[in-house]
Amino acid sequence: MASAIKRGVSLYSYQNETFQGKMTLEDCIRTSAELGAKGIEIIGEQTFWGWPEYGAADADVANWHSLIGKYDCTPVSHDFMLDYKRYKGREMAFEEQVASVKNDIDFGARLGMKFIRALVSISPDVLVAAAPYAEEKGIKILIEVHAPLHFDHPWIVRHAEAYEKSGSDALGFLPDMGMFLHAYPPVWKERFLRQGAQPEIADYIEKAYQDRVLSEYVILGAMQMGANKAAISMAEALRHNSAFEPKRMLEFMPRIHNIHGKFYQMTEDCVEPSIPYDKIVEVLQKGGYQGYICSEYEGNRWIEDVEEPDSVEQVRRQQVMLAKLLGEETVPALKTPVAA
Structure with a gap:
């Protein structure tokens, strides 16, 4: 029996191909849809030229809705930044931060999104202040729980407490599966080896991570x-x-509304050799x-020094894995090749 969990793609996955002009927005949405990943998540700056400094053109938004309809997809999340510490050479005032979040709420609603992703650095007080406006717009603001933070980190606990105290259902979490890194990623190790890390030290670091040795002891x-420098960086x-x-997500599940399927x-x-998706899916289903x-x-960033990343093939493989773990009978496959 297939799971109630649905498959989607963050178009951030296709960043290399997008930047190089190899994939248009339509290519990104069509490719995802062909794989049965009908949920579409975006980073506004990547998908809409000029956002947020100059807004987004009505024609571009209309094209977005046309493509979403054409390929029978669902807008899931607009991932916004609020880089408030680099604002005109100063940190944004509290009121400016809230106003900026409201601007992204408006944009998310304009795109038909149910959620907007907030960076983990944003203060819970800012999000609580913006929550009533999000409620009016039918949007939930999800703070991304991203490594090195986790659900027991004091900053995330502070967010959770603030959300409960606010009583708002518009505040929640978006866990990034990179926090469940159960093995040192092979592509990381290979990159550091190419940079000159001594093989015996690279093996030591990999084994120490497997044995859960504290990072500072591993560095020492x-x-x-x-x-050498490369090995120390590793x-x-x-x-x-x-x-x-992954089981720590269970306590927070009522406020978890979207998942970043991070993979390297x-x-x-x-x-995925470094992230235990079988256990992750089991916890989510539970x-x-x-x-x-x-x-x-x-x-992509770990291999582009030696080869051209094939983001589409990598996404296809993850979607095959997810479909299998979710009990789907049909194997995701591409019908339309992406032009090189």
């Missing part, structure tokens, strides 16, 4: 082994990643989650 151990990556437990590499047999898992490919 690598230094004592004579690690060890320091552990500071920002850890193997948190899908093997030819459609396995918690009664019925939203989207949106593919978010971020392995």
Whole structure:
């Protein structure tokens, strides 16, 4: 029996092809739809020229809705930034931050989104202040729980407490599956090796991560082994990643409304070697989650020094994996090749 969980794609996954002009917005939406990933998530700056500084043209928004209808897709989330610490050489005042969030709420509603993603750095007070406006617009604001943060981190706990105190149903969470990094990603290790990391130290770091050794001890151990700059960088990556437990999502499930299906590499047999998606899907099903898992490919930056990323093939493989884990009978397949 197929799961109630739905499959989607963050168009961020196609960032290389979008930037290089190899894929248009229609290509991105059509490709996702052909894979049965009908939920479409965007980053406004990537999909709409001029956003947010100059707004988005009515014609571009109309084209968006036309394509969503043409390929029978569903708008899921607009991921907004609010980079308030780099605003005109100063930090945004509280009222300016709230106004900026409201602007993104309006944009999300204009695109037919149910959710907008907030960066984890945004204060809960700002989101609580914007919540009544989000309620009016039928939008939920979801803070992204992203490594190195996790559901037991004091900053996330503070958000959770603020949301409950507010009583607003418009505030929630968007977990990024990168926080469940249970093995050192092979594409990371290979990149550091190409940069000159000593193989024996790279093996040590990989094994230490598998054994859950504290990152600072791993860094110290690598230094004592004579690690060069590349090897130290490989060890320091552990500071920002850890193997948190997927089951911690259960306590927060009533406020979890979208999932970032982060992945760094899908093997030819459609396995993500570093993130335990079988356990993740099991936890989501146990918690009664019925939203989207949106593919978010971020392995491109780890391989583009030696090969051209094929984001479409990587997304296809993850969608095959997800379809299998969700109990779907049809195997996702592409019908229309993307022009090179």
